[in-house]
Amino acid sequence: MSSEVYTGQAQRAAVAAVAVHDGDGHAHHHHQSFITKYIFSQDHKVISKQFLITGMIWAIIGGFFSVIFRLQLGFPDKSFPFLETIFGHWAAGGHISPELYYQLVTMHGTIMIFFVLTAGLSGTFSNFLIPLQLGARDMASPFLNMLSYWFFFAASIIMLISLFLKTGPSEAGWTAYPPLSALHEASEGSKTGMDLWLISMAVFVVSQLLAGLNYISTILNMRTKGMSMTRMPLTIWALFFTAVLGVLSFPVLLSGFILLLFDRNLGTSFYLSDIYIAGHALPNQGGSPILYEHLFWFLGHPEVYIVMLPGMGITSELLATHSRKPIFGYLAMVGSLFAIASLSFLVWAHHMFVSGMNPFLGAFFVLFTLLIAVPSSVKVFNWLATLWKGNIQYTVPALFAIGFVSLFISGGLTGIWLGNSALDLHLHDTYFVIAHFHLVMGIAAFFGMFAGVYHWFPKMFGRFMNNTLGYIHFWVTFIGAYLMFWPMHYEGLAGMPRRYYEYSADALAIYHRFQGLNEFISVVAIIVFAVQLMFVFNFFYSIFKGRPVKDPNPWKANTLEWTTPIHVGHGNWPGEIPEVHRWAYDYSKNGIDFIPQTVPVSPAEEEVGETVKTPQ
Amino acid sequence: MSGFFVVVLLLLLFIIVVQIAKASEYVAILKGEKKTQEQNNRLHATLMLVFLIAGLIGLYICHELLKDKLLPVAASVQGVAIDHMMTVTLVITGIVFFITQILLFVFAYKYRGREGHQASYYHENSRIEFFWTAIPALTMTILVAIGLKHWFSITSAAPPNAMVVEVTGKQFNWIFRYPGKDGVLGKRDYRLIDEGKFNPLGQVWSDPYNHDDVVSSELHLVVGRPVKLEIGSRDVIHDVGLPYFRLKMDAVPGVPTTLWFTPKYTTAEMAKMTGDPNFVYKLVCDQLCGAGHYSMVANIVVETQQEFDQWLASQKSQYELAKEGGAIPSDTTKMAMLPVKAQPSVVSAK
Numbered sequence: 010m011s012s013e014v015y016t017g018q019a020q021r022a023a024v025a026a027v028a029v030h031d032g033d034g035h036a037h038h039h040h041q042s043f044i045t046k047y048i049f050s051q052d053h054k055v056i057s058k059q060f061l062i063t064g065m066i067w068a069i070i071g072g073f074f075s076v077i078f079r080l081q082l083g084f085p086d087k088s089f090p091f092l093e094t095i096f097g098h099w100a101a102g103g104h105i106s107p108e109l110y111y112q113l114v115t116m117h118g119t120i121m122i123f124f125v126l127t128a129g130l131s132g133t134f135s136n137f138l139i140p141l142q143l144g145a146r147d148m149a150s151p152f153l154n155m156l157s158y159w160f161f162f163a164a165s166i167i168m169l170i171s172l173f174l175k176t177g178p179s180e181a182g183w184t185a186y187p188p189l190s191a192l193h194e195a196s197e198g199s200k201t202g203m204d205l206w207l208i209s210m211a212v213f214v215v216s217q218l219l220a221g222l223n224y225i226s227t228i229l230n231m232r233t234k235g236m237s238m239t240r241m242p243l244t245i246w247a248l249f250f251t252a253v254l255g256v257l258s259f260p261v262l263l264s265g266f267i268l269l270l271f272d273r274n275l276g277t278s279f280y281l282s283d284i285y286i287a288g289h290a291l292p293n294q295g296g297s298p299i300l301y302e303h304l305f306w307f308l309g310h311p312e313v314y315i316v317m318l319p320g321m322g323i324t325s326e327l328l329a330t331h332s333r334k335p336i337f338g339y340l341a342m343v344g345s346l347f348a349i350a351s352l353s354f355l356v357w358a359h360h361m362f363v364s365g366m367n368p369f370l371g372a373f374f375v376l377f378t379l380l381i382a383v384p385s386s387v388k389v390f391n392w393l394a395t396l397w398k399g400n401i402q403y404t405v406p407a408l409f410a411i412g413f414v415s416l417f418i419s420g421g422l423t424g425i426w427l428g429n430s431a432l433d434l435h436l437h438d439t440y441f442v443i444a445h446f447h448l449v450m451g452i453a454a455f456f457g458m459f460a461g462v463y464h465w466f467p468k469m470f471g472r473f474m475n476n477t478l479g480y481i482h483f484w485v486t487f488i489g490a491y492l493m494f495w496p497m498h499y500e501g502l503a504g505m506p507r508r509y510y511e512y513s514a515d516a517l518a519i520y521h522r523f524q525g526l527n528e529f530i531s532v533v534a535i536i537v538f539a540v541q542l543m544f545v546f547n548f549f550y551s552i553f554k555g556r557p558v559k560d561p562n563p564w565k566a567n568t569l570e571w572t573t574p575i576h577v578g579h580g581n582w583p584g585e586i587p588e589v590h591r592w593a594y595d596y597s598k599n600g601i602d603f604i605p606q607t608v609p610v611s612p613a614e615e616e617v618g619e620t621v622k623t624p625q
Numbered sequence: 626m627s628g629f630f631v632v633v634l635l636l637l638l639f640i641i642v643v644q645i646a647k648a649s650e651y652v653a654i655l656k657g658e659k660k661t662q663e664q665n666n667r668l669h670a671t672l673m674l675v676f677l678i679a680g681l682i683g684l685y686i687c688h689e690l691l692k693d694k695l696l697p698v699a700a701s702v703q704g705v706a707i708d709h710m711m712t713v714t715l716v717i718t719g720i721v722f723f724i725t726q727i728l729l730f731v732f733a734y735k736y737r738g739r740e741g742h743q744a745s746y747y748h749e750n751s752r753i754e755f756f757w758t759a760i761p762a763l764t765m766t767i768l769v770a771i772g773l774k775h776w777f778s779i780t781s782a783a784p785p786n787a788m789v790v791e792v793t794g795k796q797f798n799w800i801f802r803y804p805g806k807d808g809v810l811g812k813r814d815y816r817l818i819d820e821g822k823f824n825p826l827g828q829v830w831s832d833p834y835n836h837d838d839v840v841s842s843e844l845h846l847v848v849g850r851p852v853k854l855e856i857g858s859r860d861v862i863h864d865v866g867l868p869y870f871r872l873k874m875d876a877v878p879g880v881p882t883t884l885w886f887t888p889k890y891t892t893a894e895m896a897k898m899t900g901d902p903n904f905v906y907k908l909v910c911d912q913l914c915g916a917g918h919y920s921m922v923a924n925i926v927v928e929t930q931q932e933f934d935q936w937l938a939s940q941k942s943q944y945e946l947a948k949e950g951g952a953i954p955s956d957t958t959k960m961a962m963l964p965v966k967a968q969p970s971v972v973s974a975k
Binding site for chain 2: 107108288332333383386394398414431434435438475491518556594
C-alpha cells in the first residue's frame with residue numbers, strides 16, 4: 010500500500026529530525042529551563058496537561074455558576090447573604106438579580122461547552138494520545154501546538170476579564186442570538202461584556218483551528234511503521250473526526266461572530282432590521298437574525314459531536330481494555346463515527362424548526378437528524394456486545410465508561426423526540442431540552458473525560474489516583490445525574506420554559522407545582538458539585554502523593570502509550586519508535602490475556618480485524 | 626453562624642472520607658492487587674445490578690409523583706395530533722430504552738471479572754450487525770414519516786375561514802392586534818412607534834384599514850375556528866409559546882412568521898375539565914430576550930364566536946384612543962398629504 014510506504018518515510022524523517030534535535034542521544038534532552046519545560050512547552054504531553062488543568066479550573070467556575078443559579082431556581086424566596094458577599098449589588102439582600110441570573114446561565118453554557126468540553130476534553134486527549142498511541146515523537150508541529158494552547162489561554166483571560174466588568178459578562182445565552190446580543194440597549198450584558206465574549210470566542214476559534222490542523226496532519230502523516238489507518242485505536246479515530254469537524258465548522262462560527270461585531274460597533278445591518286428599542290427606532294434595515302442562527306448552528310451542531318466523539322472513542326477503548334475483550338465491530342465503529350461526523354453537518358437547522366425558517370427546509374433536517382440515530386444505535390449495540398462474555402475489571406475508568414453508555418442511551422433517545430419537528434413545536438426551549446442535552450452531551454461527555462483521566466493518569470503523572478475516592482466520585486455523580494435530569498423531562502413535557510429567572514409569578518401559576526422538584530434538583534446539584542471538588546482534590550493530591558506506578562503497563566493494555574517508560578521524556582520512546590504488527594484489540598486471543606500491538610503476528614496465528622498486511 | 630457550622634461540618638466530612646480513602650488504599654496494597662480487584666469486581670458488579678433495579682423502581686416512583694403535574698389534554702386540534710405522535714415516540718423509544726439499559730446493566734453484572742475466567746475473543750458477526758443497523762433505520766423511517774405528515778399539515782397554509790390576529794413581542798410584553806370590521810390589518814411602519822402617542826405598533830394612521838384595528842394585551846380566540854397568528858417583534862427575538870396548544874413560533878424583528886391552529890375548548894370548558902375555576906390559558910415567551918424574559922407572559926381567552934364579537938365590539942380601536950388622546954389631529958384632509966400606499970401591507974386570509 011502506498012500509504013504504508015508513505016507512513017514509513019514520514020516516520021523515518023521524523024526519527025531523523027528527532028535524532029538531529031537530540032544531538033548525541035536522549036539523555037541530554039532535559040536541559041531545559043522551567044519556562045520552556047512547563048510553561049512555553051512544545052512537548053505534547055505537557056500541553057495536554059495544560060489543557061486539562063485549565064479545563065478543570067474552568068469546570069469549577071462553570072459548575073459553581075450553575076450551583077448559584079440552581080439556588081435561585083430551588084429557593085427563590087430564601088436569602089443567601091454569602092451571595093451578596095461575592096457578587097455585591099448584583100445580589101443585593103442575598104438574592105441574585107435577573108441580570109446576574111442570565112449572566113450565570115450564559116457563562117455556564119459558554120464555559121462548559123467551549124472551554125471545558127471542547128478545549129479541556131479534546132485538547133487534553135488529542136494532545137496526549139495522538140502521538141503516544143500512533144508511535145510519534147510529538148505532534149506534526151509542536152510549535153503550532155504550543156500556540157493553540159496559548160490562544161486558548163488568551164481567550165480564557167479575555168472571558169475571565171469580562172466577568173469583572175461593571176456591566177457584567179454577556180447575558181445573551183451561549184448561542185448569543187442577535188438582536189439581543191447586537192444591541193447595547195437590549196441588556197446590561199449586551200454592553201462591553203458581549204464584545205469581550207465575541208473577541209474571546211474569536212481567539213478561541215483560532216486556537217481550535219491551530220490544534221485541529223495539527224491533529225489531522227499528525228494522524229495522517231506521523232503513524233509509526235505498521236500503524237495503518239485500520240490498525241489505529243478507536244480513540245484516535247474519534248479524535249481524528251473531532252478535529253475534522255472543528256476545522257470545517259469553526260471558521261463559519263468565526264464569520265458569524267465577526268459580522269456580529271460589525272453590527273455592534275460599525276453600524277452594519279447583517280442581522281438587524283425594523284427595530285425599535287429604548288424609545289427610538291434604529292436605522293438598520295434588511296438584515297436577518299435568522300442568518301446568524303444558520304451561521305451559529307452550522308458550528309453549533311457539529312460542536313455537539315466535537316464534544317461527544319472523544320468520549321465515544323475513549324469509551325470504546327476502555328470497554329475493550331477493561332473487559333479484556335476486543336471491541337465488537339471495529340470497522341462498524343469507525344464507519345459509525347464517520348457517519349455521525351458527516352451527518353452532523355446536515356442537521357444544524359433542527360435547532361431552528363420554530364425560528365420562522367421555511368417548513369419545507371425543515372423536513373430535510375428532520376430526516377437527517379433522525380438518521381443519526383442509526384449510527385448512534387450501532388455504537389450502543391457494539392458497546393453492549395463488547396461487554397457480552399467479557400471479563401470486566403471494575404476499575405474506576407471502566408465504571409465511567411459503562412456510565413457513559415447508560416447516559417448516552419438515556420439522553421440520545423430523547424433526541425429522537427426533539428429532532429422530529431412536529432414534537433419540537435411543543436418541546437423546543439423547555440426543560441425537556443435541558444434534560445436531553447445535559448444527559449447526552451453534558452454529563453456523558455464529562456464521563457468520557459473522567460474515564461480518560463482516571464485511565465491515563467498513571468501515564469501522565471506516573472502515579473495512580475485514589476481508587477476509593479474515584480469509586481465514590483463515580484457512584485454519586487452517576488446517581489446524581491439521573492436524579493437531576495430525569496425529572497426535568499416532566500417539567501419539559503409540561504411546557505415549562507427554560508431560562509426563566511423564577512416561576513413564582515401569579516401568571517406562571519401552572520409551574521408552581523414544580524417548586525418542590527426544583528428544590529430537590531438544586532440540592533442534588535450541590536451534592537454532585539461537591540463531589541466534583543473531591544475529584545479535583547484527588548487529582549492534585551495524587552499528582553504528588555498518589556500510589557506510584559510500578560508496572561509500565563498497569564491496565565495490561567495493547568496500545569503503544571504503555572510501551573513507553575513510566576516517566577515519559579520528551580520524544581516519548583528512549584530508543585527507537587516501536588513497530589506495530591496488529592490491531593489494538595487482541596485481548597483474550599488464543600487464551601492469552603492481551604497481546605500488545607508491538608508483538609509480531611506468529612505464522613500460526615490468524616490476524617483478524619485487519620485488512621492491510623504488513624510485509625514481514 | 627449556622628452557615629459557618631455547615632462549612633466546618635462539610636470540611637470534617639471531607640477529611641474523614643479522604644482518610645478512609647487513604648486507609649483503604651493501604652489495605653488494598655496489603656491484600657494484593659489481584660484480590661482487591663476481585664473484590665472490587667464483585668462489589669461494583671453487584672452495585673450495577675442494584676442500580677438497575679433501584680433505577681427502575683425510581684422511574685416508577687418519579688412517574689407516579691409527577692404524572693399529575695403534566696399539562697391537561699391538548700387544547701388545539703394540532704396539539705391532539707402532536708400528543709398522539711408523542712405517545713407513539715414514547716412507546717418506541719421506551720422499548721429501546723428498557724431493552725438497552727437492562728442489557729447494559731445485566732451484562733455489567735453477569736460478565737464481571739472473575740478469577741479463572743477469560744473473555745471470549747468474539748468481535749464480529751456481520752449478520753447481527755446488519756440487523757441492528759436495519760431495524761433502527763426502519764424505525765426511524767416510520768418516525769420520520771409520521772413526523773413529516775404532522776409537520777406539513779401543521780405548517781400548511783391557514784384555511785380560508787381563519788381569523789387573523791397579529792402578535793408583536795417587545796421587551797417584555799406582548800401586543801395583539803385585531804383587524805376590526807373590515808377584516809384587514811392596517812399598514813405599519815416601525816419608525817412611527819411612539820408609546821406616548823398611543824401608537825405602540827407604529828400604525829400608519831393615514832391608512833384607513835388601521836382605523837378599526839383593535840390593540841389589546843390579551844389574546845382572544847374563537848373556539849373551533851382556525852386562527853392565524855401573524856407574528857413579529859419590535860426589538861429582539863421572542864417566541865410565542867403556547868403550551869396548552871402544544872405549539873410555538875419565534876417572533877423575529879424584520880422577519881414575519883406565522884402560525885395557525887384551531888382551539889378546541891373555551892376557557893370555561895377547560896376550567897371545568899381541569900377542575901380549576903381560575904384556569905387561564907397562557908402565552909409564554911420561549912426565547913431568551915433579556916433580563917425580563919421570565920415575566921413575558923400573556924393571557925389567552927378562548928370563547929365562543931358570539932362572546933368574541935361582543936368583546937371586540939366593546940373595544941375602542943387604537944385609532945380612536947390615539948385621537949382621544951390628542952395624538953392625531955381630527956382634520957383628516959391633512960392626512961391625505963402623507964405618503965400612503967393604496968394597498969394594505971398585510972392582507973387577511975379572507
